[in-house]
Amino acid sequence: MAWDTERTKRLLLDAGVEEFSAHGLAGARVDRIAAAAGVNKERIYQYFGNKEQFFGEVLTRELGIAIDAVPIHGSGIDAIADYAGRVFDYQCAHPELARLTFWEGLELGDPVAKEHRRARSVDKVDRILAAVPELTREEAEELLLTIVTLADASQALPNLDALYTGALPGDAARLARRRAVITTIVRTWEREPSRAAALD
Amino acid sequence: MAWDTERTKRLLLDAGVEEFSAHGLAGARVDRIAAAAGVNKERIYQYFGNKEQFFGEVLTRELGIAIDAVPIHGSGIDAIADYAGRVFDYQCAHPELARLTFWEGLELGDPVAKEHRRARSVDKVDRILAAVPELTREEAEELLLTIVTLADASQALPNLDALYTGALPGDAARLARRRAVITTIVRTWEREPSRAAALD
DNA sequence: CCCGCTTCCAACTGAATGGTTGGAAACAAC
DNA sequence: GTTGTTTCCAACCATTCAGTTGGAAGCGGG
Numbered sequence: 353m354a355w356d357t358e359r360t361k362r363l364l365l366d367a368g369v370e371e372f373s374a375h376g377l378a379g380a381r382v383d384r385i386a387a388a389a390g391v392n393k394e395r396i397y398q399y400f401g402n403k404e405q406f407f408g409e410v411l412t413r414e415l416g417i418a419i420d421a422v423p424i425h426g427s428g429i430d431a432i433a434d435y436a437g438r439v440f441d442y443q444c445a446h447p448e449l450a451r452l453t454f455w456e457g458l459e460l461g462d463p464v465a466k467e468h469r470r471a472r473s474v475d476k477v478d479r480i481l482a483a484v485p486e487l488t489r490e491e492a493e494e495l496l497l498t499i500v501t502l503a504d505a506s507q508a509l510p511n512l513d514a515l516y517t518g519a520l521p522g523d524a525a526r527l528a529r530r531r532a533v534i535t536t537i538v539r540t541w542e543r544e545p546s547r548a549a550a551l552d
Numbered sequence: 553m554a555w556d557t558e559r560t561k562r563l564l565l566d567a568g569v570e571e572f573s574a575h576g577l578a579g580a581r582v583d584r585i586a587a588a589a590g591v592n593k594e595r596i597y598q599y600f601g602n603k604e605q606f607f608g609e610v611l612t613r614e615l616g617i618a619i620d621a622v623p624i625h626g627s628g629i630d631a632i633a634d635y636a637g638r639v640f641d642y643q644c645a646h647p648e649l650a651r652l653t654f655w656e657g658l659e660l661g662d663p664v665a666k667e668h669r670r671a672r673s674v675d676k677v678d679r680i681l682a683a684v685p686e687l688t689r690e691e692a693e694e695l696l697l698t699i700v701t702l703a704d705a706s707q708a709l710p711n712l713d714a715l716y717t718g719a720l721p722g723d724a725a726r727l728a729r730r731r732a733v734i735t736t737i738v739r740t741w742e743r744e745p746s747r748a749a750a751l752d
Numbered sequence: 753c754c755c756g757c758t759t760c761c762a763a764c765t766g767a768a769t770g771g772t773t774g775g776a777a778a779c780a781a782c
Numbered sequence: 783g784t785t786g787t788t789t790c791c792a793a794c795c796a797t798t799c800a801g802t803t804g805g806a807a808g809c810g811g812g
Binding site for chain 1: 575576578579651653654655656657658659660661662663666669670673674677690693694696697698700701702704705706708709710711712713714715716717718729730733737740
């Protein structure tokens with residue numbers, strides 16, 4: 353077979369998603385990633401520098417895929433509620449992503465590729481504002497943060513779920529209920545004149 | 553000085569809070585904990601078994617303190633909103649706790665001292681139901697989960713905050729706004745006839 | 753003051769782990 | 783088919799880490 357370095361890189365990134373999602377940056381084992389990818393671990397250092405930089409690449413790739421996969425459509429608060437539901441669905445389908453995001457927050461503090469991701473976030477906020485012009489920018493920011501936090505947490509923190517609802521992991525009815533809670537919360541964003549007052 | 557094993561244990565637990573909160577279970581270093589406590593690390597194994605059990609003790613103690621520190625008072629949804637605000641304040645004052653909770657969710661999956669904590673959660677839900685009898689048990693559970701998730705996340709995940717609001721860490725005005733968002737969300741729980749319908 | 757018991761620790765160990773290296777094999781150009 | 787370059791890997795290395803051990807020092811009881 354001919355050289356196919358892109359394939360090798362992709363194999364490593366795929367294995368990295370699994371490993372980092374499961375164990376985080378400190379807990380991940382470079383040897384395991386290489387073995388799962390069927391590639392020598394030296395390749396990781398050659399292609400990506402070191403473990404931490406590699407983690408950054410993994411996270412950046414997954415985040416990029418996710419943000420493109422869930423666009424905002426339509427207008428009105430229901431469009432945002434619909435968006436929130438689809439964010440939730442995406443997280444359910446790709447639970448690694450929420451875990452990666454949380455590992456990043458805990459282990460790194462400062463986000464990787466900060467500028468790039470910040471720009472993307474501003475873009476999302478712009479789209480929310482375009483869909484619901486009544487909101488202030490700050491309200492839209494808080495709304496987006498709330499959506500992402502709740503959707504991510506429901507995937508990444510099964511412990512809270514088990515504790516507060518007694519739910520078993522993978523309970524579909526539970527997931528549907530949680531989804532409904534989130535979309536309902538989003539819809540309240542427009543019906544609350546007191547909200548704006550609270551944000552003086 | 554006389555023997556004071558309780559003091560030694562407390563020193564270790566205190567140092568454990570710091571270390572585990574900062575680095576998680578996998579990232580924490582037993583040597584660092586012992587050094588910070590001014591105690592030999594062998595004491596950890598003698599008193600607590602191993603690193604993971606010690607982590608469990610640390611988390612259980614902190615959680616116990618926290619749950620007692622923030623009770624539910626009064627009745628009506630405003631009492632719950634007030635409770636949510638105080639949960640938020642407590643998390644701000646003790647940011648280690650949220651991080652410990654998140655580390656647990658990511659690294660352990662299954663909660664430590666599950667039965668005990670589950671019972672305490674049920675008790676909290678009971679108190680919410682007592683304060684707001686119109687809620688179903690499931691609604692109350694979702695409400696509590698939402699409160700805890702949002703309050704914890706705002707402390708444990710500065711990366712999301714930085715990304716979506718561009719806030720610098722430690723911005724007091726930002727914190728106050730976030731607090732208002734959470735209490736406002738709580739208050740919507742009673743005004744939404746559609747919520748019950750959504751939870752068929 | 754001595755004896756049994758507990759608390760404490762310096763030093764050690766065995767196993768992983770992140771990262772490196774020297775060279776073999778695949779490839780392209782000529 | 784020879785040369786130069788790039789991809790790839792087995793084996794290696796230095797370090798770090800969780801956990802152990804053997805014994806010193808503090809303690810209460812007689």
